[in-house]
Amino acid sequence: MDNITNLIRKNILSLKPYSSARDEYKSNQGIFLDANENPFGDLNRYPDPYQWRLKQMLSNQKKIAVENILIGNGSDEIIDLVQRVFCEPKEDKIIICPPTYGMYEVYANINNLEIISIPLTKDFQLNSEAILAQNAKILYLCSPNNPTGNSLENLEYIIKNFNGIVFLDEAYIDFSEQLSLVSKINNYPNLIVSQTFSKARGLAAVRVGIAYANETIISVMNKVKPPYNVSELNQQAAIQSLADESNFKAIIQLIQSERELLKESLLTLDFVLKIYPSEANFLLVEMENATAIYNSLIEQQIITRNRSSVVENTIRITIGTPSENQKLVSALQLVTS
Numbered sequence: 318m319d320n321i322t323n324l325i326r327k328n329i330l331s332l333k334p335y336s337s338a339r340d341e342y343k344s345n346q347g348i349f350l351d352a353n354e355n356p357f358g359d360l361n362r363y364p365d366p367y368q369w370r371l372k373q374m375l376s377n378q379k380k381i382a383v384e385n386i387l388i389g390n391g392s393d394e395i396i397d398l399v400q401r402v403f404c405e406p407k408e409d410k411i412i413i414c415p416p417t418y419g420m421y422e423v424y425a426n427i428n429n430l431e432i433i434s435i436p437l438t439k440d441f442q443l444n445s446e447a448i449l450a451q452n453a454k455i456l457y458l459c460s461p462n463n464p465t466g467n468s469l470e471n472l473e474y475i476i477k478n479f480n481g482i483v484f485l486d487e488a489y490i491d492f493s494e495q496l497s498l499v500s501k502i503n504n505y506p507n508l509i510v511s512q513t514f515s516k517a518r519g520l521a522a523v524r525v526g527i528a529y530a531n532e533t534i535i536s537v538m539n540k541v542k543p544p545y546n547v548s549e550l551n552q553q554a555a556i557q558s559l560a561d562e563s564n565f566k567a568i569i570q571l572i573q574s575e576r577e578l579l580k581e582s583l584l585t586l587d588f589v590l591k592i593y594p595s596e597a598n599f600l601l602v603e604m605e606n607a608t609a610i611y612n613s614l615i616e617q618q619i620i621t622r623n624r625s626s627v628v629e630n631t632i633r634i635t636i637g638t639p640s641e642n643q644k645l646v647s648a649l650q651l652v653t654s
């Protein structure tokens with residue numbers, strides 16, 4: 318593994334970041350005439366650019382130092398940030414393992430990076446040999462994977478042996494029985510783990526994502542991120558969510574049990590050919606004529622995601638409330654009759 322610093326773009330290494338007014342004076346005591354804010358109102362002040370309160374709570378819960386945590390405007394911002402830190406446009410490459418989350422590729426196209434695509438195997442696992450034979454700056458992995466729903470195996474073997482940054486997207490980890498690799502960030506200098514408040518914490522509207530990595534990576538990402546990337550309201554919503562762990566756990570359990578119930582109901586339908594094992598809050602379902610069924614659901618105002626272009630004859634169904642799931646099953650029963 319190269320020294321991480323050697324992987325960082327030269328202009329980013331030498332970048333002198335914007336120093337916000339709140340960087341210079343950290344106390345919240347005093348008369349603030351430094352940031353051209355309006356002195357009147359409730360949301361008149363810029364938010365904490367480093368989100369210390371939120372990070373402190375995450376730090377206590379995850380037993381990870383605050384210096385190893387970066388907060389993004391959703392994990393989408395973090396996916397992009399990592400490319401801008403490590404990848405030189407028109408020169409560097411990233412690896413994706415489709416079928417997977419689409420934004421790794423979209424950002425690579427925006428940032429003008431070459432994309433090496435190494436598809437998952439038939440059972441949706443990594444093709445380790447093919448991945449390790451490549452030379453690329455970032456390898457994007459997603460576990461549990463979207464849209465297939467399964468966890469990836471051999472992650473640590475790949476992280477240990479890949480000669481670049483491994484970005485492990487754990488957006489769905491809280492729905493899974495698998496252990497997160499967040500606790501391994503100090504064992505693997507090339508590992509960045511991302512998580513989000515959008516899924517298990519039910520705060521997709523709030524746009525808060527988290528990156529966990531060693532201090533070198535986090536400090537350089539801090540230089541590149543917009544100074545006030547997470548609003549005060551968003552920080553508060555995330556803090557409130559972390560303060561209510563019992564509600565968080567109860568919702569996860571409900572979604573997991575609804576996932577199993579929905580699976581059973583779907584399997585009674587004769588056009589359902591296969592439901593892929595899922596450790597996330599969605600099911601990838603193979604059906605006869607998936608696109609026709611997807612369209613018929615839309616006519617009944619039930620919107621699922623047609624994934625037939627990436628896994629033949631499949632739709633991806635997000636687990637809804639018990640009554641939404643019931644309505645979905647009733648709508649599917651109408652399709653057959």
Ligand SMILES: Cc1ncc(COP(=O)(O)O)c(C=O)c1O
Binds near residue numbers: 394418488512513
């Ligand atoms: C695997 C994966 N990563 C990241 C995201 C985006 O998360 P965020 O809302 O934190 O930007 C999604 C959203 O669907 C996702 O499926």
